[in-house]
Amino acid sequence: MNGAYGVRQTMSPQQAGLGRFDRRTLVGFRWEHDFDPRTTWHTQFTYDQRHVDQPTSTTAFVGPFNSYNVQTDLTNHGRIGKTPLTSFVGASFDYMDYGYQVYNLTPQGGATRGALNSTSYGHQWNIGIRFQEDWQLSPLWHAVIGLGGTQSDIGAVETLYNRSANSTSLQNITANRRFFNLAPEASLVYSPTKDWTLHSRVGTAYATPGYSSLFVTPQGTYGNNTQLKSETSLGFDLGAEWHPSPSINIQATGFYEFYKNELVSQSAGVNTPAGSYTFNAPASEHRGIELGATWQPLRAFLPGARLKLSYTYDNQIYTKYTETLSNTTMARNFSRKGSLIPGVMPHFLDARVLYDQPDGWLQGLGSFAEVTWRSSFYLDNANILKAPSYALLNLEVHYDPPEHLGWAHRLHSYFEVQNVTNQVYAAGATDISDTLLSTGQQAGRGVLANKTGSIYAGSPRAFFGGVRIKF
DSSP states (O other): OOSSSSOOOOOOHHHHTOOOOOEEEEEEEEEEEEEETTEEEEEEEEEEEEEEEEEOSSEEEEEEEEEEEEEEEEEEEEEETTEEEEEEEEEEEEEEEEEEEEEEEOTTSTTOEEEEEEEEEEEEEEEEEEEEEEEOOSSSEEEEEEEEEEEEEEEEEEEEEEEOSSOEEEEEEEEEEEEEEEEEEEEEEEEEETTEEEEEEEEEEEEOOOGGGGSBOTTSSBSOOTTOOOEEEEEEEEEEEEEEETTEEEEEEEEEEEEEEEEEEEEOOTTOSSOEEEEEEEEEEEEEEEEEEEEOTTTTTOTTEEEEEEEEEEEEEEEEOEEEEEOSSOEEEEEOTTOBOTTOOSEEEEEEEEEEOOSSTTTTEEEEEEEEEEOOEEOSTTSOOEEOOEEEEEEEEEEOOOGGGGGGGGEEEEEEEESTTOOOOEEEEOOOOOOBOTTSSBOOHHHHHTOOSOEEEOOOSEEEEEEEEOO
16 A cells, blocks of 8 residues: 555556566677688677566566677688588677666556565676587588587675565675586488488587576575576487478478476475575476478469468476475475476467469569467466467568669568457466465366466457568
8 A cells, every 4th residue: 555565455457557668679780701702700799778667566677687799700611522511610798787676566556666675686697609510421411510608607686675664674685606508419411312301410408597596595585596507408309301392392300308407486385485486307308399391282373372381299298396385384295297397388380371473563572371379288387277279360461572673672561460360369378386275285277277467468450560671
């Protein structure tokens, strides 16, 4: 009621004036230089400023995030004997500084801010380097090996304000952590005929914890949680590309990835101030297939017409993970081994009918109709509650003037209608926590469905148009 402490008042989002009013500005430049016909140098700098203004619950999250990125690389096209070899070396540096404030909201409407709830100020920088060798061993065999490494540094200070009628106390939490990660990879491509290409790859990846996960301890109290490790993975791909005729192209790839120390949030136990914390889940697996196909059904009579189809099956499960659930009197552990990881859509399907006029006075005019389908997916670790599936229809018309029109050739114009049928759908959803009942059992679907703040509604029917200029 007073924006600081004491009695609260229940309001609808519309009455409170909740929303997201963010602004983002991006500017950058790129410079390329050829030392000789075989060696090229690229350098790029980007500035990215995100100003966040998000009164989305009982509080408003406000503040700037400034990011700077510079990357430079050299590419050399040489030979080993009579076989071509492309060598690449690159380095990058990025730096982000931020300073945000979290304010309590008052019941006056218009997302009116009250007293400060907390503040956080900090930075993260990353220095990386990457090497790659791309070697065409023979007309049939092609190999690539690479190695990347990153040194990361995170430093932040979070201040919590505890207010009452008699006093205001502050708690300062400092978090500093450095991470170093390496990611080697290798791939091999075999082309036995002009119609078939087979490819395989083994690669590693990593992810560092975000700054926000460093301020809640495993005991569920506000404090230092800098013992977190980087998330790492080892993945294998195996696939093929087939051209049975000039008008048909089919691609298929299977993947299997083994994750260690995956970053997960869970309950810290009974009556803990912060409720949940981030820790490293010991092991999980991601596996699936990706399919793609392009078909020109009337190549001789209507060469500008094409059908395109893409499908992904993504199955992600925990293989070693025990979750703790708690209520006011007890805490219990539940094994999630074999459970699907929440927030992951297992099925994606996109189908397009396209047409681009290749000649004549309408050359450059094109359009497409697209159907995109996303399957339902689980929202919780116990795999009890799902977000619903949805299908959307999108239409687009574009025009790329041909070269003989001179300067107009540099213009690309388009007009697009998304969600033509104006479907109401859940475009995304954040994970929700399972609940432990007073009986010591996990709550069912009815209890979980009453939790709020998870579903993000998709855009209604929307119209977009624009022009892109190429210099």
